[in-house]
Amino acid sequence: MLYHLFKYLGTQFDFPGAGLFQYLSFRSAIAIILALLITLLLGKRIIRLLQRKQIGEDIRDLGLEGQLQKKGTPTMGGIIILSAILIPILLVCNLTNVYILLMIVTVVWLGAIGFLDDYIKVFRKNKQGLQGRFKIIGQTGLGIIIATTMFFCDDIVVRDRVTQTTPNAHEEVITERNNEKRIFVSDVKTTQTTIPFVKENEFDYEWLSPWDGAAGKVVGWALYSLIIIFIIMAVSNGANLTDGMDGLASGVSIVIGTTLGVLAYLSGNIIYADYLKIMYIPNTGELVVFIAAFIGALVGFLWYNSYPAQVFMGDTGSLTIGGIIAVFAIVIRKELLIPVLCGIFFVENLSVVIQTVYFNYTKRKYGEGRRIFKMAPLHHHFQKPGHAGIAALIQKPLQPLPEAKIVTRFWIVAVLLAVITIVTLKVR
DSSP: OHHHHHHHHHHHHOOTTGGGGGOHHHHHHHHHHHHHHHHHHHHHHHHHHHHHTTOBOOOOOOSOTTOGGGTTOBOOTHHHHHHHHHHHHHHHSOTTOHHHHHHHHHHHHHHHHHHHHHHHHHTSOOTTOSOHHHHHHHHHHHHHHHHHHHHHOTTOOEEEEEOTTSTTOEEEEEEETTEEEEEEEEEEOOOEEEOTTOSSOEEEGGGGOSOOHHHHHHHHHHHHHHHHHHHHHHHHHHHHHHTTSTTHHHHHHHHHHHHHHHHHHHHTOHHHHHHHTOOBOTTGGGHHHHHHHHHHHHHHHHHHHSSSOSOOOHHHHHHHHHHHHHHHHHHTTOGGGHHHHTHHHHHHHHHHHHHHHHHHHHHHHHSSOOBSSSSSSHHHHTTSOSSSSOOBSOOOSSSOOOHHHHHHHHHHHHHHHHHHHHHTTTOO
16 A cells, blocks of 8 residues: 555655655565564564463373473464564555465465364364365365466566567566666466476476367366465465474474565566576566565564464464465466475475375274374474384484474474575576
8 A cells, every 4th residue: 555655656746755665675674574563563462362362272182292381372373474464565565466466365365264273173162173175175266266367367477588580579678787788578478387407497387288279278277277276285284284383384484485585586587587597577576575574474473483482373374374385486486396495394294194194004904003203293203202102113213302402403404495495596
């Protein structure tokens, strides 16, 4: 709103300082500061309200170090994160930008699903929360919205460097170090994405369709939608599984968000995109403002969520955080980097799948279920003592690690994965 207000004031009345709101760096700084302030100031009041309403976490005794001390800690703190993201975005972002609109839809959509899940757990006293099929329906619905918009919206294009004779080519002037360079570009409606570690690293999902013409377009959209739905489900559920220790999901997500912000800035800046020989996506620079608010909200939330946590984010926060990361990566066409960048989420998901499959297999074969890990998701494996009557193939470490140490080490791994992700821009 402020962006549009100052744009109007600057255009109509030459209002002093109005031009500052045209700079991504200025609005990003405003967004991160606002998100931090909202989280720190609003967070304390929301935590007190949750405590008064006795909206606390119901902890089961799973034999984990320091687990029972968490009983009664307020949950549904994701409300703090969502508020700290949406308010700055509505104030300082360009609300006509299609990418910003998609991100707002993602926050509200998954925030509502997560809130409903937490509400059933806390107020209805149903530990299962929202039934899995309804979560899947909700995530599928969001995936279809994102895929359909990306596939059909005319404002979502990739700008390719072409020759002067290419149809629809137009001249673009790049100013670099006071030197002007003129290139010819063409806006292309495509479902291209980036393949990491490959030299000619652009892949088009439409190539998966065996047909051309109208039928091929429908099949291409259907296949693209299935892939987008899978990515959103995988990342949002991965973030949800990672939210099992104080500061774990929020700290890892800060690292991931910062990396995505760098990728969005480079992809949305024609000078850097041309220098790095990466895909230039017009108008994605505005997403830097969004991710700034996202990072500010999580840093502020970490103030209360770090060990020992004063509040948990609940599914309201974790599902939304994962969805934001997934959709953000999709719109900047870096979703194939998710297994690297979101390696923590990926491994947490994988550990649960491996544990479940192996347990069911051994139960059918031997009549007794056996485990790979002492406990899944993986972060709880390090929290549980070994050789304590647990039939697990991997017993080390025998002594449980302190929660703060596990979280810090996961953060370090997340930073290493982020560095590898950035390096993929040049290692091809």
